Structure formats: structure tokens, C-alpha cells
Amino acid sequence: MSGSLGRQLGWAGIEAVIEEKVAMVVLRRCGRRAAGGSPPAPSAVVMKTFGSSYPARRARTMNLRGHRRGTAAAAALVAVVLGATACGSSDGGGGSGGSIKVGAVASLTGPVPFPDATAGAKAAFDEINAKGGIDGRMIEYVVKDDASDPATATQVARQLVDEEGVVGNVASLSAAGDCVTNAPLYERKKVYTIGLGLQLQCSTISTFAPVNAGPVISGALQDIYVAEELGIPEQCFFGVTGQGARATYAAIRRIAESKGVTFKYFSDTFAANDSPTPFIVNAKQAGCRSLYHSGVEPSLVATLQAADAQGYEGVIVSTTSAFTESVIEAAGGAAEGVYSATEFAPLTSDDEAVVSYRKAMEASGGPISALSEGGYIAAQLFASVLGSIDGDITAKSVAAALDAKTPLSNPLLLDKWVFGHYPNRSIQMMQVTDSAWAPVGDVQTLPESALRQ
Structure with missing residues (x-):
């Protein structure tokens, strides 16, 4: 932004231009917030991005001059653009419209890889989406590979929570200990996981419940x-x-x-x-x-x-x-x-639920194994929780539904399953x-x- 333009309009005027232009970008990017709703006014978009502190910030920057004033305006622009990419609540990738983002942290590679569980979950979500999803909304499954490394597990978990805005994790199976390493992050953001546990601690963490015995x-x-x-x-x-x-x-x-x-x-x-x-x-x-x-x-x-x-x-x-x-x-x-x-219904059974699971894995090209069966079950349980939620589907509403400790049934499980400590303690x-x-x-x-x- 040139000094001559600053002298012509004044930095306050330039800030106003920035606000209006960015607001237009937000409106084009996000559109209407809900079916039948009206787009927010440009000023409302900008104010929502900055939060309640914005008017005070603007009053303070009005007293700055020259490049300091330009720097403040540029910083404001960056803040608005970054905030606008979320197009709404930071409470999770669900809301009231569009796809429902669900994540997973899995050791797809590394010394001891575990790719089967997320393959099973994907097959289940594909089935659910083919039947119309959750009340017409598709499930978008985002899987991150932690490469069996704790540092990478931390990095990709933050990507899922902060960048992707997932409403929960499904079929996470991490040799790097995602359930333990990232427990503080998941607790702070209320991102719950129905996964498969390797470490015994996974069964004692409030935000994680495994479908497997472990x-x-x-x-x-x-x-x-x-x-x-x-x-x-x-x-x-x-x-x-x-x-x-x-x-x-x-x-x-x-x-x-x-x-x-x-x-x-x-x-x-x-x-x-x-x-x-x-x-x-x-x-x-x-x-x-x-x-x-x-x-x-x-x-x-x-x-x-x-x-x-x-x-x-x-x-x-x-x-x-x-x-x-x-x-x-x-x-x-x-x-x-x-x-x-x-830890589930035997893969060799001719039970209808097992036959359906095998067909789903064959259709997706995934492996038929105990771990993929576990991922398949985890996805079905999570989908049933999503379907039970009245109102917006967000990380917080999913967490609240799981915290209700409602017993869930699945024909592939050996017993009823409740989100909590040691939900599965049986094997065949x-x-x-x-x-x-x-x-x-x-x-x-x-x-x-x-x-x-």
C-alpha cells in the first residue's frame, strides 16, 4: 500500500476499504450460512472475525501514522482473511450444512504400521454416504499419517483440530500413542475419538474410547x-x-x-x-x-x-x-x-453383519482383518451418534452425546458398547x-x- 494512497484517503479510510473488500470476499466464499438464511452484513462479518476487541483495537490504531499505521492495517487484513476461511464457528466441521468432517490419526507407515483400521472406517463411511449420509449430509473422512512418530502425531492432530475442524476422530490407531500424546489438545477442544487402542492408557482417557479390547x-x-x-x-x-x-x-x-x-x-x-x-x-x-x-x-x-x-x-x-x-x-x-x-464377531462367520462387512471391504479394496473390522465398527457407532444429535453437529455436540454414556449395540461386537473406560474386555x-x-x-x-x- 503506497504512501501517496495513504495521504489521499488517510489510513482510517484505507482500513474501511480493507474491511469492505474482505467482507465481500467472505460473502462470496461462505455464501448463506444456512438454507433460507440471509448473508450477514459486511460489517458483521468483519466484527465477528475480530471479536469484541476489534472496536478498541481500531480506536488505538487510529492514532498511529505512516508505516506503523499501514502495518496495523495489513495485520488486520491478514487476521480477517485467516478468520474468514473458517466461515463460521470454530466448534468443529459440522454446523448446520455441508459435509461433516471426521478425522483420524493413524500409523499408516513407520516401523509398525497399522493401516487396516482406517481402511475399515472408510468402507463404512462410503456405505453410509451412498445411502444419503447423515440427514442428507455427507461424511468427509480425513486421515492423517503419524508415521509412528510422536512428534508427527502431535502435528497432524493439530491439523485435524485447528485446520480441518473435525467434529471427532474415528478409527485412530497410533503406534505413536496419539490417544495419550494429544489428550490435552483433544480435551481442550472437546474432540472425542472412537478408535482402536494400542496403549492401555487409551482406555483411561476421557476423550478416547476404543472399540477393541487392545x-x-x-x-x-x-x-x-x-x-x-x-x-x-x-x-x-x-x-x-x-x-x-x-x-x-x-x-x-x-x-x-x-x-x-x-x-x-x-x-x-x-x-x-x-x-x-x-x-x-x-x-x-x-x-x-x-x-x-x-x-x-x-x-x-x-x-x-x-x-x-x-x-x-x-x-x-x-x-x-x-x-x-x-x-x-x-x-x-x-x-x-x-x-x-x-475382539469382534469372527471374520469367518456367515452372520449377516459379517457378510455385509466383508462385502464392504471387497468393494473398497481394503483388507479383511480384525483391525479393519474394528475400524468398520467404530465408523458405524460414530455415525449412529451423529444421527442422534438434534441441532448443529459440532465437536461439542458430539462430545456431549458421547458423554451421555448411552449403551450402543452393533452386531459385530461381542457385547454392548458404552463410551468410557474399558468398554470392550472380551475376545474369542x-x-x-x-x-x-x-x-x-x-x-x-x-x-x-x-x-x-
Whole structure:
């Protein structure tokens, strides 16, 4: 802005021009705020952006001269333009019209990636949108990759909350500990998550509730099953290292040992790309009749192949994240007899809800796995909450609906689900028999008291 123009109009006049021009931009950008409503007056748009402090700010800047006055005007312009991009409330990407923005922080890449959950959620949201969305409004699903890194998790969470304005997160599954790392941000902004938890702390945070039981509950129940149902109380354990992994494994060990399990060999130093052969050799030397593997699908396949090559004849049990159909395809005959668990309706069931889930995943090209099933369930639960809200759908209204603790049912869950601490504490053991996963035994449920010892 030139000095000659400032002398002709005066900086106060230039500010007025800025206000009017920016207001016109806002009106063109945002249009009418609601169906049948009238666009706000230009001055109202500018005043809303600045808030109640704007008149005082303007009075103060009237006394400035020269480039200082120009700087103030430029700063005002920047503030208005930035504020205008929100086109309304900063309470979340819902409001009374347009799409409903829903986010997720997920470890899509990194040493221990978990891409399946958000793939399942996307398939569910695609189905919901194809049927008309939520009262005619489409769900826009924004997934951010934290690359299994806590610093990146913090960065992308802020993007979802502050830039995207999501009304909540769905199917977040973060090896970087998003539920813990970003808890203060989510609490401050009232952005709640129906996700999948890796860390036990995820089940104790007010803004996060997992649909899955998680590795601690599932792992402990599997170890207890092997001891009580297979008659093998003395076991071996090795788990893949990662953010919070040691605390997770320590919790599994504590709960399992409280139920009579003993560990002849226990390792939490297995890196995702390590060869499992040394661990298999150690298990054999320790005389382990049962070996629990905690890791994702590729490391289970490598473990099964190494066990087969080493002639290990004991029972192998793996975490639910490795419960996939592709494990059988990749490991071949080495997968026969391996145990895992599901925290939802078994993938092999011919139940109508499972068939619908499988069709949705096939249509989307996503994986059929326990984790994608969890993401699919999380999206369906979240959509039911959105549909229950009267009035504007915002982060605060979603949080209020979840805080009501209304029990939610879903045919893919083993029990009713309520947003809160430890909402899912059940698993169904599965075993590969004749090259296919099949359920074994009854549903196992861990008492909540066992988690508080």
C-alpha cells in the first residue's frame, strides 16, 4: 500500500476499504450460512472475525501514522482473511450444512504400521454416504499419517483440530500413542475419538474410547486361555518393540501371572525387521510348550516360517493384529494350528453383519482383518451418534452425546458398547484348522478388577 494512497484517503479510510473488500470476499466464499438464511452484513462479518476487541483495537490504531499505521492495517487484513476461511464457528466441521468432517490419526507407515483400521472406517463411511449420509449430509473422512512418530502425531492432530475442524476422530490407531500424546489438545477442544487402542492408557482417557479390547486385555486373556484350557501354564513371550510397547507387555505379564501363568522366557527387544529365528531357538532351549508372539502380520508370518524351519513343536499364539486371512496365504502349511483372537464377531462367520462387512471391504479394496473390522465398527457407532444429535453437529455436540454414556449395540461386537473406560474386555479365541480360521472355546472376558490390580 503506497504512501501517496495513504495521504489521499488517510489510513482510517484505507482500513474501511480493507474491511469492505474482505467482507465481500467472505460473502462470496461462505455464501448463506444456512438454507433460507440471509448473508450477514459486511460489517458483521468483519466484527465477528475480530471479536469484541476489534472496536478498541481500531480506536488505538487510529492514532498511529505512516508505516506503523499501514502495518496495523495489513495485520488486520491478514487476521480477517485467516478468520474468514473458517466461515463460521470454530466448534468443529459440522454446523448446520455441508459435509461433516471426521478425522483420524493413524500409523499408516513407520516401523509398525497399522493401516487396516482406517481402511475399515472408510468402507463404512462410503456405505453410509451412498445411502444419503447423515440427514442428507455427507461424511468427509480425513486421515492423517503419524508415521509412528510422536512428534508427527502431535502435528497432524493439530491439523485435524485447528485446520480441518473435525467434529471427532474415528478409527485412530497410533503406534505413536496419539490417544495419550494429544489428550490435552483433544480435551481442550472437546474432540472425542472412537478408535482402536494400542496403549492401555487409551482406555483411561476421557476423550478416547476404543472399540477393541487392545493388546493388554487380549494378550492376557490369550495367555490365560493357554494355561487354563490347553493346560500350559509355563509359557514364553516375545514382542515387537515400539512406542509404549514395554509398558504394554509388562501389563500383560502382570495380569497373566496374577492368574497363574509363569514365563520361562520373556523378551520385549524384538525389532520389527529382526529375524525371529534366535527367539525361536531360545524358546526351544527354555523348553517352552507355548510361545506368544506380539506383532503385526509380517512378523507373525516370519515367526511361523522360522518355527517350522527350526522344528518347534509347541503352541504358537499371536496378537489380534495378526488375525488376517492373508496370514494363512503367506505362511502356507506353517500356519496350521496357530492361535490368535478376535475382539469382534469372527471374520469367518456367515452372520449377516459379517457378510455385509466383508462385502464392504471387497468393494473398497481394503483388507479383511480384525483391525479393519474394528475400524468398520467404530465408523458405524460414530455415525449412529451423529444421527442422534438434534441441532448443529459440532465437536461439542458430539462430545456431549458421547458423554451421555448411552449403551450402543452393533452386531459385530461381542457385547454392548458404552463410551468410557474399558468398554470392550472380551475376545474369542481363533485357530487355523484345515487352512482356515475357526473359533475355539467360549468368549473370554477379563474382569475390570484385573486391570486395576
